[in-house]
Amino acid sequence: MLKREHKVSNISSEAIFAIPAMKPSRVIFASIFCLFLMITDIRYESGSSIRSLGHDVLKPISHIAQLPIYISQSFKVFFYSRVQLEQRVQSLEEENLKLKVTNQFMEKLSIDNSKLNYLWSSTNVEKERLLISKKNLLSPNEYQPLLVLDVGRNQSIKIDNAVISGQGLVGRINNIGFATAEVLLVQDVRSSVPIISGDTSLHAALAGKGLGRNGELKFIKKTAKFAVGERIYTSGLGKTFPEGILVGEVASVIDPVDSMFLKVYISFYSNPINQDYFLIHKYE
Numbered sequence: 001m002l003k004r005e006h007k008v009s010n011i012s013s014e015a016i017f018a019i020p021a022m023k024p025s026r027v028i029f030a031s032i033f034c035l036f037l038m039i040t041d042i043r044y045e046s047g048s049s050i051r052s053l054g055h056d057v058l059k060p061i062s063h064i065a066q067l068p069i070y071i072s073q074s075f076k077v078f079f080y081s082r083v084q085l086e087q088r089v090q091s092l093e094e095e096n097l098k099l100k101v102t103n104q105f106m107e108k109l110s111i112d113n114s115k116l117n118y119l120w121s122s123t124n125v126e127k128e129r130l131l132i133s134k135k136n137l138l139s140p141n142e143y144q145p146l147l148v149l150d151v152g153r154n155q156s157i158k159i160d161n162a163v164i165s166g167q168g169l170v171g172r173i174n175n176i177g178f179a180t181a182e183v184l185l186v187q188d189v190r191s192s193v194p195i196i197s198g199d200t201s202l203h204a205a206l207a208g209k210g211l212g213r214n215g216e217l218k219f220i221k222k223t224a225k226f227a228v229g230e231r232i233y234t235s236g237l238g239k240t241f242p243e244g245i246l247v248g249e250v251a252s253v254i255d256p257v258d259s260m261f262l263k264v265y266i267s268f269y270s271n272p273i274n275q276d277y278f279l280i281h282k283y284e
Contacts, residue, residue: 131155131280133163136180138272144190145211147183147272151280152176160240162281168246168269169193169234170278181280186247186268187211192218194238195247195266198231200224206232206247206266211273214251217264226250226264242281 131151139146151157153176163170163183171191175182186193191208195217202224204217220226230250236243251267272278 130164131157131282133181133278133280135272135276135278142212143210144188145185145272147171147185149181149183149278149280150179152179152181154179155280157181157280157282162234162241162245164245164279164281165270165272165275165277167271167275168248169241170270170272170275172240173280183272183278185211185272186215186270187213193241193247194235195232196235197226197250198233199227200230202226203235203237204264214265214267215248217262217266220262220264222255222260222262224262224264226253226262228252232266 133149133151133155136148136150137146138148147163147170149163157173157176159173159176161173163172169186171183171185171188173181174184184191185208186206187208187210189208189210193206194203195206196203202220204220206215207218208215217226228250232247232249234241234243234245234247246269248266248268251265252263254263254265256263
């Protein structure tokens with residue numbers, strides 16, 4: 001049994017380490033071929049063609065081998081480019097929002113400046129008695145609307161000071177706080193304004209009928225002559241309103257058969273709903 005194992009071991013060693021002998025003719029042929037390639041490469045540079053052929057064969061293999069590297073680098077470039085793009089888009093959106101807000105603010109300032117210039121130049125009342133104010137709120141009450149301005153005792157205004165806009169008479173101050181003032185509008189049913197007609201110089205009292213409604217001249221005899229479109233101004237009587245402030249114009253004249261007075265309706269020029277700034281006339 002031991003002899004058989006020893007014999008197998010000898011056979012395996014010989015099989016592993018045995019090198020088959022080459023014939024002398026093959027060795028001579030291989031040597032001559034290598035020498036031929038060397039001489040040809042040196043003299044005729046034909047080896048470059050062989051090398052080029054090798055490069056052409058190996059080039060696709062090289063590209064395939066480097067493909068994971070290209071994919072990794074491309075992914076990194078794509079990822080960082082996308083992050084940078086998103087950050088840039090967000091930055092541009094923020095800048096755009098800031099520009100919009102700034103443009104709106106500048107546009108508002110321009111509009112307000114135009115309104116103030118128009119308001120200041122539209123009245124013929126002495127400028128040293130005028131105070132510019134801004135609307136805080138306007139109540140929606142139709143018959144007794146309430147306009148609140150942003151001035152009060154801190155600006156030395158008084159009860160019954162006239163309030164004027166660029167279109168004409170707005171009303172008068174009827175309540176004062178430290179930094180706010182309430183205005184009784186000419187459209188208010190509690191309002192009565194002494195007026196004079198522009199063409200015929202007729203005097204009358206103009207009563208309010210509610211916001212958005214025409215006012216009415218009271219106790220106008222049928223002998224009086226009013227024309228539609230005729231302008232109406234403050235008369236200055238009672239010293240509440242200075243003389244000559246534009247109020248409105250005659251909208252219609254009705255001669256009722258059951259009354260001894262005409263019904264003369266006045267369309268007010270000033271509408272506080274569409275206005276932001278007002279002048280307070282500090283009339284003593």
